[in-house]
Amino acid sequence: MNLPASTPLPSSSCCVENRQRIDASLRMPLLFLWINAVGWLLLSLVLGFVASIKLHSPEFLGNCRWLTYGRIAPLSFDCFIYGWAIPSGLGVVLWIIARINGVALGRPLLPVIAGLFWNIGIVAGTLEILSGNSQGFEFLEYPRYVFAILFISYSLIAAWAFVILNEGESSGESISCWYFLVGLLGFPWLIGTGALLLKPSDFTGVIQSLVGAWFAQNLIGLWFVTVGLGVIYYLIPKVTGRPIYSRQLASLGFWSLVIFWGWTSSTRYTGGPLPVWVVTVGIGATILLLIPLAAVTANFALSLNGSFGKIASEPSIRFVGFSVVSFFVAGLMGLITSLRSVDHITHFTQVSIGETYLYLFAFYSMAIFGAIYYIVPRLIGREWVSASFIQMHFWGSAYGIGLLVFLLMVGGINQGLAWNDRINYQSAVDVSDALMSFLRVSGLAWLFLIASITVFVLHFLMVMIGIGNRNNEPVLLAHVEEETKL
Amino acid sequence: MSHPKNSNTEAMSTQNDPSSKQPSPASREEPEPSCGNGSLPLWLIGMTGFALFSAGLYLGIFNGGFRGDIFNERDSSPALLFPEKSVPGALAGTGAATATSTESPVERGKKFYNNPPASCVTCHQPTGNGLAGSFPPLAGSEFVQGGSKRLGMILLKGLQGPIKVKGASFNGAMPAWEKVLSDKQIASILTYVRQEWGNKAGEITPDQIGAARKEFAGRTEPWAEADLLAVPADAELPGGTPAVAPVAQEPKK
Amino acid sequence: MKRYPLFFIGIIAALGLAWIGVVGVPQSQLGKLQPQVDEDNSLDVYPINGAGMAQQGHRSFVANGCVSCHSQQVRGPGSVDLERGWGSRRTVPLDYLYADPIQLGAIRNGPDLTNIGIRQPNPEWHYLHLYNSRIVMPGSLMPSYRFLFETRKITGERSAEALYLTGEDAPANGYEVVPTAEAKALVAYLLSSDKSHPLKEIKLSKEGSVK
Numbered sequence: 001m002n003l004p005a006s007t008p009l010p011s012s013s014c015c016v017e018n019r020q021r022i023d024a025s026l027r028m029p030l031l032f033l034w035i036n037a038v039g040w041l042l043l044s045l046v047l048g049f050v051a052s053i054k055l056h057s058p059e060f061l062g063n064c065r066w067l068t069y070g071r072i073a074p075l076s077f078d079c080f081i082y083g084w085a086i087p088s089g090l091g092v093v094l095w096i097i098a099r100i101n102g103v104a105l106g107r108p109l110l111p112v113i114a115g116l117f118w119n120i121g122i123v124a125g126t127l128e129i130l131s132g133n134s135q136g137f138e139f140l141e142y143p144r145y146v147f148a149i150l151f152i153s154y155s156l157i158a159a160w161a162f163v164i165l166n167e168g169e170s171s172g173e174s175i176s177c178w179y180f181l182v183g184l185l186g187f188p189w190l191i192g193t194g195a196l197l198l199k200p201s202d203f204t205g206v207i208q209s210l211v212g213a214w215f216a217q218n219l220i221g222l223w224f225v226t227v228g229l230g231v232i233y234y235l236i237p238k239v240t241g242r243p244i245y246s247r248q249l250a251s252l253g254f255w256s257l258v259i260f261w262g263w264t265s266s267t268r269y270t271g272g273p274l275p276v277w278v279v280t281v282g283i284g285a286t287i288l289l290l291i292p293l294a295a296v297t298a299n300f301a302l303s304l305n306g307s308f309g310k311i312a313s314e315p316s317i318r319f320v321g322f323s324v325v326s327f328f329v330a331g332l333m334g335l336i337t338s339l340r341s342v343d344h345i346t347h348f349t350q351v352s353i354g355e356t357y358l359y360l361f362a363f364y365s366m367a368i369f370g371a372i373y374y375i376v377p378r379l380i381g382r383e384w385v386s387a388s389f390i391q392m393h394f395w396g397s398a399y400g401i402g403l404l405v406f407l408l409m410v411g412g413i414n415q416g417l418a419w420n421d422r423i424n425y426q427s428a429v430d431v432s433d434a435l436m437s438f439l440r441v442s443g444l445a446w447l448f449l450i451a452s453i454t455v456f457v458l459h460f461l462m463v464m465i466g467i468g469n470r471n472n473e474p475v476l477l478a479h480v481e482e483e484t485k486l
Numbered sequence: 487m488s489h490p491k492n493s494n495t496e497a498m499s500t501q502n503d504p505s506s507k508q509p510s511p512a513s514r515e516e517p518e519p520s521c522g523n524g525s526l527p528l529w530l531i532g533m534t535g536f537a538l539f540s541a542g543l544y545l546g547i548f549n550g551g552f553r554g555d556i557f558n559e560r561d562s563s564p565a566l567l568f569p570e571k572s573v574p575g576a577l578a579g580t581g582a583a584t585a586t587s588t589e590s591p592v593e594r595g596k597k598f599y600n601n602p603p604a605s606c607v608t609c610h611q612p613t614g615n616g617l618a619g620s621f622p623p624l625a626g627s628e629f630v631q632g633g634s635k636r637l638g639m640i641l642l643k644g645l646q647g648p649i650k651v652k653g654a655s656f657n658g659a660m661p662a663w664e665k666v667l668s669d670k671q672i673a674s675i676l677t678y679v680r681q682e683w684g685n686k687a688g689e690i691t692p693d694q695i696g697a698a699r700k701e702f703a704g705r706t707e708p709w710a711e712a713d714l715l716a717v718p719a720d721a722e723l724p725g726g727t728p729a730v731a732p733v734a735q736e737p738k739k
Numbered sequence: 740m741k742r743y744p745l746f747f748i749g750i751i752a753a754l755g756l757a758w759i760g761v762v763g764v765p766q767s768q769l770g771k772l773q774p775q776v777d778e779d780n781s782l783d784v785y786p787i788n789g790a791g792m793a794q795q796g797h798r799s800f801v802a803n804g805c806v807s808c809h810s811q812q813v814r815g816p817g818s819v820d821l822e823r824g825w826g827s828r829r830t831v832p833l834d835y836l837y838a839d840p841i842q843l844g845a846i847r848n849g850p851d852l853t854n855i856g857i858r859q860p861n862p863e864w865h866y867l868h869l870y871n872s873r874i875v876m877p878g879s880l881m882p883s884y885r886f887l888f889e890t891r892k893i894t895g896e897r898s899a900e901a902l903y904l905t906g907e908d909a910p911a912n913g914y915e916v917v918p919t920a921e922a923k924a925l926v927a928y929l930l931s932s933d934k935s936h937p938l939k940e941i942k943l944s945k946e947g948s949v950k
Contacts, residue, residue: 058883062883063886069804070807074807134804135840174518178746189754204772204839206843209841236519244520249530252530255749262754262758273843274832276556276558276561277550277551285541352845420819435848601824602825657903661860
């Protein structure tokens with residue numbers, strides 16, 4: 001393999017002993033973060049499953065105040081975001097930054113303690129929402145003190161990333177580090193201006209909605225999109241051994257994303273009680289997101305060119321490939337549904353929930369799974385145990401999220417068309433009849449997801465404990481011939 | 487010291503001997519990622535220009551003057567693109583029950599019965615049977631088929647407290663509709679229910695409801711059953727068509 | 740970071756500008772809204788900061804996540820909201836001056852509730868609907884909120900507030916179902932949901948603006 005001459009790498013990061021030292025320093029914090037995170041993921045999926053049943057059979061577990069739909073539906077998202085997505089992402093970010101910079105983590109215990117407090121915060125937040133103390137805004141339901149705990153815990157972990165970056169040598173060259181920096185800075189910025197220093201209730205009336213929308217939209221953009229893309233920008237060249245196709249494309253994609261994404265939040269209230277220019281600016285910015293969508297997807301596709309076989313064989317690239325396609329689909333859906341003529345049908349329907357799941361699970365979580373599959377053997381010095389388990393995880397998740405998003409999109413369109421047709425669908429009951437069969441089948445999708453994550457958790461535990469694989473060869477999903485290089 | 491190329495084939499080649507120690511994962515890796523020098527593809531530059539142009543155009547058309555008090559995107563400059571439409575009956579406020587002039591009072595009344603703002607159907611049900619204990623039936627009701635005065639009173643001012651209809655007792659609360667519905671709307675609803683579900687009673691005119699509004703203008707509280715019973719069951723409001731058994735309808739103005 | 744200050748400035752500028760654009764500027768335009776007062780009738784102030792039961796009811800609305808299925812905004816003439824009779828005019832920022840926390844809603848599994856106080860002014864209907872929505876709306880998907888009610892033994896006379904329930908919903912013999920304070924507050928809130936007051940200075944759409 002030919003390394004491009006343009007970016008010579010410092011010798012320390014090529015040193016195997018150095019890699020192992022870095023991995024050893026990160027072993028405890030990352031395993032701790034990830035085991036807790038997948039636990040929250042499982043809980044979130046179970047809550048989502050129960051909520052989906054309640055949508056078509058409202059008497060299911062209907063007498064329990066704590067399980068009423070209006071509480072567990074937002075709770076499912078909060079457990080997903082704060083319980084699974086951010087801690088798992090933080091772990092991956094730490095590892096990648098450490099490896100790229102060739103610097104080990106100084107005090108492994110601190111992120112563990114921070115992770116513990118993070119979990120305590122989320123447990124508190126969960127109990128608050130279940131008991132009815134929701135603050136009423138999407139992804140901002142936790143009370144302020146919970147966000148204070150999360151902010152402090154996050155900072156304790158993220159601070160290490162900055163320490164490593166400061167000591168490191170080559171992060172300016174790394175596209176992943178650009179994205180991770182935005183993520184690392186973005187999350188505290190959001191919490192500060194959306195939940196701690198300022199929050200929706202510090203404003204009056206519709207401005208509260210704008211703050212809430214801005215928080216939710218930017219949480220997706222400043223954490224999920226950036227960390228997800230950073231992970232993919234790392235894994236593709238690292239596993240395939242080929243460089244990312246183009247730095248210019250990466251720059252264009254990066255800056256256009258960071259500049260335009262923040263302006264798109266008002267599309268959540270198209271048609272609502274807002275001055276029209278606010279919504280128009282949001283739609284205009286969403287049109288401009290076509291640029292990073294095209295640039296980033298093209299860069300990934302061109303970087304994978306010649307290594308597509310890895311998608312079949314390497315678990316990490318398999319998941320990353322799915323993630324790249326999902327990113328493209330999610331971006332496209334976001335653009336199409338923001339246009340007023342389409343929004344006329346899709347607003348207030350399950351379509352927006354489908355879009356959220358596209359970003360949160362199909363794009364972000366699959367990329368994180370890919371990273372975990374790559375990193376764990378390096379942390380503990382043992383390979384994964386079974387290709388079948390990885391296949392089950394992948395296909396269960398792929399079919400699960402694919403089916404769920406499809407049902408929500410098509411069902412949501414049906415719902416929207418029904419709402420717009422007041423002659424044939426006079427009452428809300430008539431409209432929900434149009435959605436009913438989609439809701440019923442969605443339970444199957446949730447079961448796929450729960451099953452796939454259960455397999456993943458079991459596999460993870462097996463590897464950690466040391467059951468299984470003795471000859472320590474890397475687990476591949478398929479055997480491919482060595483590919484001819486271009 | 488790192489192994490170049492596909493570490494997988496390397497690893498696989500030693501798998502025949504399971505007892506040999508495998509190279510550790512860290513030694514099988516590729517170097518840290520690097521970035522190539524591919525140039526921006528032409529189509530992407532074109533797409534960037536297209537996106538910038540489209541967004542700019544969209545912002546230029548639908549900006550509402552960037553004012554804080556314009557809420558509809560069509561109230562933006564340039565007005566040329568959105569000439570004022572005149573759509574008959576497009577006025578809001580009549581809810582789903584926008585009536586056309588060729589409809590009969592019964593058809594109109596049915597629309598108002600079943601849709602907002604009145605939505606009588608939510609309590610009195612599509613069958614006109616109401617809900618035991620809460621909402622009295624309209625089908626076969628002695629009030630519905632009786633005189634127009636009691637009906638005008640009920641619809642305009644509402645009803646509170648227990649009431650007996652068809653021998654059964656109900657304890658709901660009939661809302662007052664005088665502020666929400668017009669005379670014409672109330673009259674058409676009453677006309678509709680008086681001939682539906684086997685009911686056989688005549689039309690009620692908007693003039694009659696107008697007369698009731700005048701007569702009870704001072705009343706702010708809903709009626710109680712006693713108030714209704716104090717009015718004779720067959721008392722009529724002035725301004726109606728003569729009450730006849732269902733025959734050919736008189737031509738309406 | 741000593742190495743790339745420009746990068747940081749770029750990020751902070753990008754994020755900060757977006758916040759200013761989407762939150763800051765609207766705040767400067769809408770942050771000083773005052774209720775409108777009718778010169779001819781100075782008692783006619785809109786909106787009014789309702790206190791008491793309606794306020795508590797709003798908190799119950801938030802606590803139970805009603806916004807997960809119900810919106811509280813009426814869109815303009817381009818949409819179906821007015822046709823469905825959910826309001827006599829679209830809602831504007833002034834309507835939400837005292838909504839805290841505002842619950843505009845993003846999903847409609849059920850109808851919009853902005854003007855439900857006008858559309859369904861019957862408290863009995865609301866209590867039955869909350870207890871078990873399928874009593875008054877067969878086929879409804881809305882959850883039952885039985886926990887907002889209390890089933891208690893009838894002492895002496897049946898309470899005037901007791902719900903009239905039949906069939907499977909009826910309580911055991913000698914028991915009655917009455918709304919708790921939270922249910923009463925919630926229904927008071929719903930009954931007060933009325934954003935149809937005519938607007939004086941605010942320009943509504945050319946197509947059929949209604950005063």
